[in-house]
Structures are given as structure tokens and as C-alpha cells.
Amino acid sequence: MELKRGSSSHSAYHLRPALKEGEERRTLAVLVDNESGVLARVIGLFSGRGYNIESLTVAETDHTGHRSRITVVTTGTPMVLDQIKAQLERMIPVHRVRDLTVEGPSVERELALVKVANAGDLRVEALRIRDAFRAQVVDASLESFVFELTGSPEKIDAFVDLMRPLGLVDVSRTGVAAISRGPGEM
Amino acid sequence: MTTTPKSSTMTGAEIVIKSLIDQGVEVVFGYPGGAVLPIYDELFKQNQIKHILVRHEQGATHAAEGYARSTGKPGVVLVTSGPGATNAVTGLQDALMDSIPLVCLTGQVPTFMIGNDAFQEADTIGITRPCTKHNWLVKDTDELAETMHEAFYVATSGRPGPVLIDIPKDVQFADGTYQPPRNFKPKAYQPKLKGDTADIQAAVELMEGAKKPLFYTGGGVINSGPHASTLLRDLVEATGFPITSTLMGLGAYPASGDKWLGMLGMHGTYEANWAMHDCDVMVCVGARFDDRITGRLDAFAPNSKKIHIDIDPSSINKNVRADVPIVGDVGHVLEDMIRIFRARGAKTEKTAVAKWWDQIDEWRGGKCLDFLNSETLIKPQYAVQRLADAMVKHGDYYVTTEVGQHQMWAAQYIPFDAPNRWMTSGGLGTMGYGCPAAVGVQVAHPDSLVVDVAGEASFMMTMQEMSTAIQYGLPIKIFILNNERLGMVRQWQQLLHGERYSSSYSEALPDFVKMAEAFGCVGLRCDKPGDLDGAIDEMINVDKPVIFDCLVEKHENCFPMIPSGKAHNEMLLSSSVSADNIGDAIKSDGAVLV
Known part of the structure; x- marks a missing residue:
């Protein structure tokens, strides 16, 4: 198995590459209705608008309320990061978006x-x-x-x-x- | 869920019709096919909902857009699975870009066949996910009614947009429980209507101190309802500030108003674009700083403070940073803004604003929309002017357009004094929009004059809807500015591609008069400026669909024009571009932009 130093930058998630000038890394927590296709919607937003996904995890966290929590690590300029949050927030099945990097320690x-x-x-x-x-x-x-x-x-x-x-x-x-x-x- | 009596058990197809009726739907634009036959069967058995059979599913979506845009109500589309759904995609994306509320119902193969590459199967949900505001696949008839009501709520609330419900055929046949629409609000989706008072106060303070203020308004004013347009007029009068609008916002402030500068943007007026460039306080109301509006971003209104009112938070700070962002519905925010402005004494920098108006009047004096008329050839601008005069004389007119030069001339020369009168494909720029949109507008307003200002190339993309117009007795008028060219493509090739006219001329055009007759419409042709008024009157007065073939000057360019990648103050005017320098008018670095 060939893995270079900082192996994760060669993983499927393309983890932790060096940040470009002016870009920041943010960890977002997104609470969504666990309905069919919701993950495809979120991923489609990122790919369709050219946003980066460094890491993405998802699982149902509230079985009775059918809510899933998506944790997404993304990079971009502050303007793009604000745009990502606004775009996520306006999706119909999205309940809440929290920027864990900015809103206090995590x-x-x-x-x-x-x-x-x-x-x-x-x-x-x-x-x-x-x-x-x-x-x-x-x-x-x-x-x-x-x-x-x-x-x-x-x-x-x-x-x-x-x-x-x-x-x-x-x-x-x-x-x-x-x-x-x-x-x-x- | 409330307990429901047995009597509200019905088939999925019945639930669809019952939901539409309970949502107040009067018209559905559609095309039948195998996977929606149960719904068509129920349509057949009732008389409350009128079905308009289009000739292509794209036509159904644009007709529904025209209906929605001209009434403020959601447009409803019903099409079958597979090709029915894929043909509807263009209209869905068009509605998404222009924030038009549509509810599109698609048939789907039965649930047990989904994923088997069944006949007329397509992954409709996957295909339409990025071109709808939201979509649903209903796999259980019991969930159908709730989904239908939720769909109408999502389509019409907040920033409106298209939604789609994919209904497998077995779900249409199966029995389920009907739920009437309750005061439905999904927990996760609650658009904010009221703007933050502190933000509105900050905006008013900026406006009070403005020396070179400007209102820049858009389709959001129209989407907010006629009341928002009234409030906008009140605010403009109260402040005395000049106002310009995007393509989508025409009619929100009357073109006859004395504060009106005309449309702004790539083909906007000289005065509107210069005012944008030089203003010190910009009040953006329901517009989204689209690239057709801003031109070169780093030179966009460089000395201005920007107030941005939008119901969609993702529209704010997307392209241009707002100094005072206000998230809320235009109507609600304008009401508060006027109240606060008046409560603080309706103060403005009167002397400075008067000086600003002097400057604007100087720009207006350039008469940027003037053109060199001809006595032998019909200039397209002249044709649109004559049409506009005739429509104004007639009164009660609605205009749709296709996409291209004719669309921009229509926007420049036709005055709109009321909202919901102007239907055009702005964001997506869909050729073929205008004819089916006119069908939808005429269905909603059977006694009004509905004109599609068209180009011959755009019209040929969806002209089969003339057959729909004949079937339902819809006397739409297709006013073709026929230059036998893809005029806007030709203009760009002339300006940017060394006058190499690659595939931008129309060979083998049909005889539009004979074609009109073949459809059962009236065909008119005009090629002399002197005959134009009479022919236009004839078009307006005949109570049948008309195809008007107006043969115009073939090489006319649409000015003013801000070339891609240029700033507002680098506009090209018809007077500044001559046959000798036209190839050099635009530098090649702009060519990469669209």
C-alpha cells in the first residue's frame, strides 16, 4: 500500500491538504431530517457549487425524531464559508447548522x-x-x-x-x- | 395525525385531485403518459380543475411559469415518468433561477419496479434535485396528501421556487387516507418575513445621510405581491430617490414615474448604470447582484454603502458584500422602513440629492436608447417601439419574451406600469420560454392582450404550443423580430470573435405566415416601416392566435452594452461603435466570460 506522508491527503476524502491563501478550515454540524436522499442533497450542494468537503460523517442521532447529524469539515474563504452555511440553512430538511470552529470551543x-x-x-x-x-x-x-x-x-x-x-x-x-x-x- | 373517518379513504389519484382542489388550483398544465394515467382518469371525472394539454412537457413548465408570474399563484404541472420528467427539467431550472412557484407532479414506475430500468423509468428525484427547491418521492399513499400540501407551502413561501412530487403508479392506485390542508409549517423550514428592526433603522440612517442614493430593485418585489410594489412606490416618493430595476423587477415601479431611470445591467440604460457606478448609498430591494447586473465586481459601485433586503439569506453577501443586510420579505421590510423613515421626520439630504438629480438628468440627456432609424428597413427597436405604443393605446397588456436581442429591446422600449405584466426568462435565459409562457398567461387572463416578443430562432424551439393556443382558444400574439440570425450570438461574434459568424444564421426558415395558417392561426408579415402600425393594429384586433413575421434589419446590435468583465462606466453605446472599430470594441480578456 502506497501512502505518502500526511497520508490522509490521499484518502477518498482528500483530508487535510494545505490551505490556500485566504482560506480557512471549518467544522460544521448540520442537523437534518433523516429522510430519503438528504445526504445526496447535502453532497449535491457541495459538488454543484464547487465547495470542498474534507471530511463528512453522518448517522441518525435521534431515532424517535428521525434526525441525523452530519459533521462536515470544509475549507474556503470566509465569504464562501458564510455562503456554505446559508445554503445549508435554506435546505428544506435542514434544522440547524452550527459552525463548531467559530462558535466556541469544540x-x-x-x-x-x-x-x-x-x-x-x-x-x-x-x-x-x-x-x-x-x-x-x-x-x-x-x-x-x-x-x-x-x-x-x-x-x-x-x-x-x-x-x-x-x-x-x-x-x-x-x-x-x-x-x-x-x-x-x- | 388526527383520526379520520373512513369516508376520507381514497385512491392516490383521487388524493392528488382532492389536494389540488383544496389548494385552490384551477388550472393544470400537463401531458399524459403511462405512469400518470390514474391521475388523468380522475381529472376526467371532475369539472373543477381545467387541464391544458400542451404539446411538449417543457411547454407545460413555461406555461405554468407564465401563469404563476402573471397571477402570483403557483403554477401546476402534471407529466409522466421518464421522458415526461426529463423534458420538464429546463422549465424547473428556469423557475428555480427566477424564483417562480411551481408544483410539478411526475408519474413514476411502480415502487416494485424502481431501479430495474423499467420502461420510461428515470431517476426523476436524482435528476431534479439540483433544479428544484425541494422534491419528494412518495412511496406510501397515506403520505401523499401531506406531501402535496407541504409541496404547495414550500413552493410559495419564503423565496418561491419549483418543487416536484414523484408519484409511482401503484401509489396512485392504492387506497390511502386524505388529510385536508392544515396550517402547515414544516419545523425545519421557516422563512423569516419580518426584518430586524435595528437593521432597518441602520438602513434608514444611511438613506438619510445619502448624497447620491439609488434604489436597485428586482424580482423579489414582484414575488412579495402587489402590496410590496405599492410600498416601493410610496418609499420612492417619500425619499425622492432615483430608482432602477433588474430585468425581473420591471413594473414594480412604473416606467412612467419620474424617478424611473430604466433597467440597469448589461443592456441597461446609460443613466441607470452610471448612477449605479457613482451612487453613495445603494438600496437593493429583492435583487441578487447577478453578474448581468454587476459587471466587473471589483469596479462595481466602488464608493457606495450597500443595503440589501432579501428573503433568502444565501443571496446576501454571495457576490457583493452588503453593509446593511436585512433578511426578510420585501413587503414586510418596506412597511417597517417607511414607518421608521417617517417617524424620524422623513429627513433626506435635499440639496445634495437635487444635485444628484442634475447629474442624472445630464446622463439622461445622452438619450442612450436613440437609434438611427431607416425609411426603408424596419429597425427592430422601431418595431418594438411601435408595438409598445399600440399596446399602451390598447391597455391591459401582458408581455412575454424569448431570449436574445429582442428580449433586451422589449425590456428597453416597452413600458410597464404594474407588476406581474412582464414574463421573461432572466436567470436561465431559456430560448423558447415566451410562446408557452404566453399560453399560460392567456389562460389566466383570457380577455387581456398577451404578446410574446420573439426572435425567429427562439420561437422555433417551442412553437408547437401554437397548437395548444388554437385548441383552447387562446388569442396569443407572437411578434417575431425576424432577422434570420441568432441575433445576440451574432452580436457577440461580431464584437468578440473576429466577425466569424459560426452557425449564427438561420438557414431554411419556414414561411411563418403559411405556418400560422397551417396551425389555424392568423399569419401576418410586414417588411416596411410605413406598414407597421396598420399591421400591428390588425394583430391586436384579430381574436385569434397570430404569428406576426416582422422582417427587420438583419445586423442591428443591441446597445447600450456593458461588455463582460467591464465596469458600469465602460459601457458601449450605439453612437460610439462604428463599422470600422466594432471588432476592437471589446478586449479579448472579456471573451472568457459569458
């Missing part, structure tokens, strides 16, 4: 499953780094491990980089989930 986490195949000293070294990163072993065979790691995207980037010389085979990442700090709801 926590961002991503989960990764990382597979390494190795033997001997490499296997020992992989386990040692796993300890340092507090990753879990969720699958093991005599030739391989699958590690589960939760943290910021940068922490996962660092872990994946360290696993590369140790027999990295496969990486699966969830994208960023984020929530505001403190007692307030979305």
Missing part, C-alpha cells in the same frame, strides 16, 4: 482501523507504538493486527505514518465527528 474525534502484517521485531515495535497511542487490538492473527484508534485526525495521521515501515496494509477512517464543549446543546 472536540473533534475520528476513529481509524489500521491493519499491519508483520513478524518478529516489527510486530513487537507495532505493539509498543500501539501502547503509546492507546490503540486497541481488535483483531489478531499470527501474521497481522488490526488496531482501533480514536483521536484527532492529526493523531491518526501520525499513527498511520509510524505503522508504514512496520507492515501497514490497510486503513479505514470514519471522518471527523465533532461536538461543542460545555453544557450547551447544538
Whole structure:
């Protein structure tokens, strides 16, 4: 598996590329009705208007109210970012849009499953780094491990980089989930 | 959900008709096909809703747009699955760009066949998602009534737009419960009508101190309803400020009003564009700083503070940053604005504004819409002027247009003193809009004069709707400025592409008079300036659809013109462009823009 340093910039989500002049990165939380096609609507807005998606996660968070929460990490100039928020807010199934980057402190986490195949000293070294990163072993065979790691995207980037010389085979990442700090709801 | 008596159980097709009736729908524009036959069956059994059978689904959407634009009510379209739905796409996007409320019902293959590449299947929801305000696939008959009512609410509230409901054939046959329209408001979608008072106050303060103020108004005034137009007139009179409008906003302020500067933008008047460039306070009411309006953005009204009133927050700060943004319905905001302006003593910088008017009068003195007339050839501008005079004399007229030079001449020379009288494809620029739109307008206003100012090329895109006009006795008038060219394309090729006229002339044109007769319409032809008035009178007086083939000067250009990528004060005038320099009139760096 060929992954360069800052591997995530080569992932399907095109994560964390260097920001262009005047651009900022924002994490938006979008609360939507979990109706058919709502994700296609949101993604269509981004692709149709040429906005960037660095990371996107979605799942139903309120099963009785049929609400889903979409966390999207995007980049753009402040004018474009305001436009993204306004465009999201005017979609019919969208209840609320929060800019977690701007509206007070927030926590961002991503989960990764990382597979390494190795033997001997490499296997020992992989386990040692796993300890340092507090990753879990969720699958093991005599030739391989699958590690589960939760943290910021940068922490996962660092872990994946360290696993590369140790027999990295496969990486699966969830994208960023984020929530505001403190007692307030979305 | 309330408990409902058994009697309100009906088939999906019955629910569709019942919902339309309960929503006050009187006319549906449509075309039948396999996947909507149950609905057509129910249409057949009732007399409350009139169905207009068009000749192409695109015609149904434009007719519904004309109906909606001229009445303020939503237009309703009914078409079948697959090609029926895909043919409607152009009209949906057109309505989206121009904020026209449409409810489009499409048939779909039965739910159990969706995704199987069934006959006349298309992913209608996927295809129309970006060209509607919202759309729904109804898979359960019990949800049909609620979806229908929600669709009307979404189409007509906030910034209006087209919505689509895709109804599989088995859902039309199945029984379900009917729910009458309640005071429906989706939780997630609640457009804001009232503007923030502090913002409106800040706007009034800016206006009070303005030395070179200007109202720049758009289609939002018309969408807000006739009351908003009345309020706009009140505010203009109260302040004494000059006013210009976009293509979509014509008629909101009367063209006969003394504060009127004419349309602004790419083919706007000299005085309107210069006033935009030089103003110090711009009051934008229901317009969206479109690229046809702003020209070069970094040179757009460089010394102005901008107040922007719009019901759609995403329209604010999209292209141009507003100093005082006001999110709200134009009618509501203008009412508050007038109240606050008066409560504060109706103060303006009278001396400075009078000086501003002197400047404007000087610009007006340039008479930018003058043209070199001819005694032998009909100039297109002259034809539109004569038509305008005849319509004004006749009174009670509605005008639709196709897209191109004739559209701009119509906007420049035809005066509108009331809103909802002018139907044109602004945002999308859809050739072929005008003829079906005229059908829709005439359906809504059977006794009024409805004229489609057309070009021969645009008209040929949807001219089969003349057959619809004949079928329903709709005496629409198609006034063709026939230059045997795609006039606007030809103009751009002359100005920007070294006079290489690639595919911009119309070969093998039909004989429009004979074609009119073949349709059962009246055909008229005129090629002499002296005969024009008589022929136009004949067109207006005959109580039948007319195709008027007006043979005009073939190489006339539409001026004034702000070339793409230029600022308002870099306008080309007919007097400044001659045969010798026309190829150099525009620098090539503008050619990349549309």
C-alpha cells in the first residue's frame, strides 16, 4: 500500500491538504431530517457549487425524531464559508447548522482501523507504538493486527505514518465527528 | 395525525385531485403518459380543475411559469415518468433561477419496479434535485396528501421556487387516507418575513445621510405581491430617490414615474448604470447582484454603502458584500422602513440629492436608447417601439419574451406600469420560454392582450404550443423580430470573435405566415416601416392566435452594452461603435466570460 506522508491527503476524502491563501478550515454540524436522499442533497450542494468537503460523517442521532447529524469539515474563504452555511440553512430538511470552529470551543474525534502484517521485531515495535497511542487490538492473527484508534485526525495521521515501515496494509477512517464543549446543546 | 373517518379513504389519484382542489388550483398544465394515467382518469371525472394539454412537457413548465408570474399563484404541472420528467427539467431550472412557484407532479414506475430500468423509468428525484427547491418521492399513499400540501407551502413561501412530487403508479392506485390542508409549517423550514428592526433603522440612517442614493430593485418585489410594489412606490416618493430595476423587477415601479431611470445591467440604460457606478448609498430591494447586473465586481459601485433586503439569506453577501443586510420579505421590510423613515421626520439630504438629480438628468440627456432609424428597413427597436405604443393605446397588456436581442429591446422600449405584466426568462435565459409562457398567461387572463416578443430562432424551439393556443382558444400574439440570425450570438461574434459568424444564421426558415395558417392561426408579415402600425393594429384586433413575421434589419446590435468583465462606466453605446472599430470594441480578456 502506497501512502505518502500526511497520508490522509490521499484518502477518498482528500483530508487535510494545505490551505490556500485566504482560506480557512471549518467544522460544521448540520442537523437534518433523516429522510430519503438528504445526504445526496447535502453532497449535491457541495459538488454543484464547487465547495470542498474534507471530511463528512453522518448517522441518525435521534431515532424517535428521525434526525441525523452530519459533521462536515470544509475549507474556503470566509465569504464562501458564510455562503456554505446559508445554503445549508435554506435546505428544506435542514434544522440547524452550527459552525463548531467559530462558535466556541469544540472536540473533534475520528476513529481509524489500521491493519499491519508483520513478524518478529516489527510486530513487537507495532505493539509498543500501539501502547503509546492507546490503540486497541481488535483483531489478531499470527501474521497481522488490526488496531482501533480514536483521536484527532492529526493523531491518526501520525499513527498511520509510524505503522508504514512496520507492515501497514490497510486503513479505514470514519471522518471527523465533532461536538461543542460545555453544557450547551447544538 | 388526527383520526379520520373512513369516508376520507381514497385512491392516490383521487388524493392528488382532492389536494389540488383544496389548494385552490384551477388550472393544470400537463401531458399524459403511462405512469400518470390514474391521475388523468380522475381529472376526467371532475369539472373543477381545467387541464391544458400542451404539446411538449417543457411547454407545460413555461406555461405554468407564465401563469404563476402573471397571477402570483403557483403554477401546476402534471407529466409522466421518464421522458415526461426529463423534458420538464429546463422549465424547473428556469423557475428555480427566477424564483417562480411551481408544483410539478411526475408519474413514476411502480415502487416494485424502481431501479430495474423499467420502461420510461428515470431517476426523476436524482435528476431534479439540483433544479428544484425541494422534491419528494412518495412511496406510501397515506403520505401523499401531506406531501402535496407541504409541496404547495414550500413552493410559495419564503423565496418561491419549483418543487416536484414523484408519484409511482401503484401509489396512485392504492387506497390511502386524505388529510385536508392544515396550517402547515414544516419545523425545519421557516422563512423569516419580518426584518430586524435595528437593521432597518441602520438602513434608514444611511438613506438619510445619502448624497447620491439609488434604489436597485428586482424580482423579489414582484414575488412579495402587489402590496410590496405599492410600498416601493410610496418609499420612492417619500425619499425622492432615483430608482432602477433588474430585468425581473420591471413594473414594480412604473416606467412612467419620474424617478424611473430604466433597467440597469448589461443592456441597461446609460443613466441607470452610471448612477449605479457613482451612487453613495445603494438600496437593493429583492435583487441578487447577478453578474448581468454587476459587471466587473471589483469596479462595481466602488464608493457606495450597500443595503440589501432579501428573503433568502444565501443571496446576501454571495457576490457583493452588503453593509446593511436585512433578511426578510420585501413587503414586510418596506412597511417597517417607511414607518421608521417617517417617524424620524422623513429627513433626506435635499440639496445634495437635487444635485444628484442634475447629474442624472445630464446622463439622461445622452438619450442612450436613440437609434438611427431607416425609411426603408424596419429597425427592430422601431418595431418594438411601435408595438409598445399600440399596446399602451390598447391597455391591459401582458408581455412575454424569448431570449436574445429582442428580449433586451422589449425590456428597453416597452413600458410597464404594474407588476406581474412582464414574463421573461432572466436567470436561465431559456430560448423558447415566451410562446408557452404566453399560453399560460392567456389562460389566466383570457380577455387581456398577451404578446410574446420573439426572435425567429427562439420561437422555433417551442412553437408547437401554437397548437395548444388554437385548441383552447387562446388569442396569443407572437411578434417575431425576424432577422434570420441568432441575433445576440451574432452580436457577440461580431464584437468578440473576429466577425466569424459560426452557425449564427438561420438557414431554411419556414414561411411563418403559411405556418400560422397551417396551425389555424392568423399569419401576418410586414417588411416596411410605413406598414407597421396598420399591421400591428390588425394583430391586436384579430381574436385569434397570430404569428406576426416582422422582417427587420438583419445586423442591428443591441446597445447600450456593458461588455463582460467591464465596469458600469465602460459601457458601449450605439453612437460610439462604428463599422470600422466594432471588432476592437471589446478586449479579448472579456471573451472568457459569458
